[in-house]
Amino acid sequence: DVKVTQSSRYLVKRTGEKVFLECVQDMDHENMFWYRQDPGLGLRLIYFSYDVKMKEKGDIPEGYSVSREKKERFSLILESASTNQTSMYLCASSSIFVLVSGYTFGSGTRLTVV
Amino acid sequence: DQQVKQNSPSLSVQEGRISILNCDYTNSMFDYFLWYKKYPAEGPTFLISISSIKDKNEDGRFTVFLNKSAKHLSLHIVPSQPGDSAVYFCAASARVAVSSTGKLIFGQGTTLQVKP
Numbered sequence: 001d002v003k004v005t006q007s008s009r010y011l012v013k014r015t016g017e018k019v020f021l022e023c024v025q026d027m028d029h030e031n032m033f034w035y036r037q038d039p040g041l042g043l044r045l046i047y048f049s050y051d052v053k054m055k056e057k058g059d060i061p062e063g064y065s066v067s068r069e070k071k072e073r074f075s076l077i078l079e080s081a082s083t084n085q086t087s088m089y090l091c092a093s094s095s096i097f098v099l100v101s102g103y104t105f106g107s108g109t110r111l112t113v114v
Numbered sequence: 115d116q117q118v119k120q121n122s123p124s125l126s127v128q129e130g131r132i133s134i135l136n137c138d139y140t141n142s143m144f145d146y147f148l149w150y151k152k153y154p155a156e157g158p159t160f161l162i163s164i165s166s167i168k169d170k171n172e173d174g175r176f177t178v179f180l181n182k183s184a185k186h187l188s189l190h191i192v193p194s195q196p197g198d199s200a201v202y203f204c205a206a207s208a209r210v211a212v213s214s215t216g217k218l219i220f221g222q223g224t225t226l227q228v229k230p
Contacts, residue, residue, distance in 0.1 A: 009155075033217075040123070040222055042120070042203060042220045042221050042222035042223050043205075044220075045217065045219075090158070102160035103150075103158075103218065105150075105157030107155065107156055107157050108155070108157055
């Protein structure tokens with residue numbers, strides 16, 4: 001069974017902390033994505049990567065950075081967490097044939113910044 | 115600027131009846147559309163898709179209709195079942211986009227409740 005695994009289901013962090021959200025996929029997918037889900041706003045793309053060490057900004061990259069050192073792992077970094085980054089974070093991966101198979105999502109990380 | 119819009123935040127239907135979820139888009143470059151379903155505490159799962167060369171695609175109880183001139187798509191679920199209660203997201207992609215990733219743009223989601 002193919003999988004996208006996010007390391008934490010729930011996280012509580014303090015304002016100003018550096019936060020790492022980890023995502024691993026076992027499907028040998030080229031593309032990986034980080035989204036956040038907020039009520040009334042749907043899924044908004046933060047960053048994506050189409051190859052190792054490659055990254056591109058999505059629609060809301062401010063306050064975030066990413067790292068992709070290995071094909072299977074894509075990390076989202078909150079350099080200095082703020083309360084407006086409290087959200088559900090979803091990682092996804094896809095093959096280059098994304099339009100046929102769609103994305104495979106992880107179960108999400110519910111991050112609360114206090 | 116919301117390029118993909120789901121204007122109904124919620125929908126409630128009776129078991130056995132039809133559920134119709136709607137989605138509008140503004141970018142005429144979009145040529146591939148997908149629907150995802152999301153249960154609480156789980157990631158979204160791919161449900162059904164449609165290419166712009168078609169106006170209908172069917173998979174079991176799920177049918178997606180595309181009206182390109184109106185920039186509108188809809189998902190029909192017939193018959194609706196209580197297990198269909200979830201948040202439904204539509205998504206769109208422009209295959210001619212600069213990136214080769216086929217980046218998906220998602221709508222805000224519609225929460226469907228199917229009552230027994």
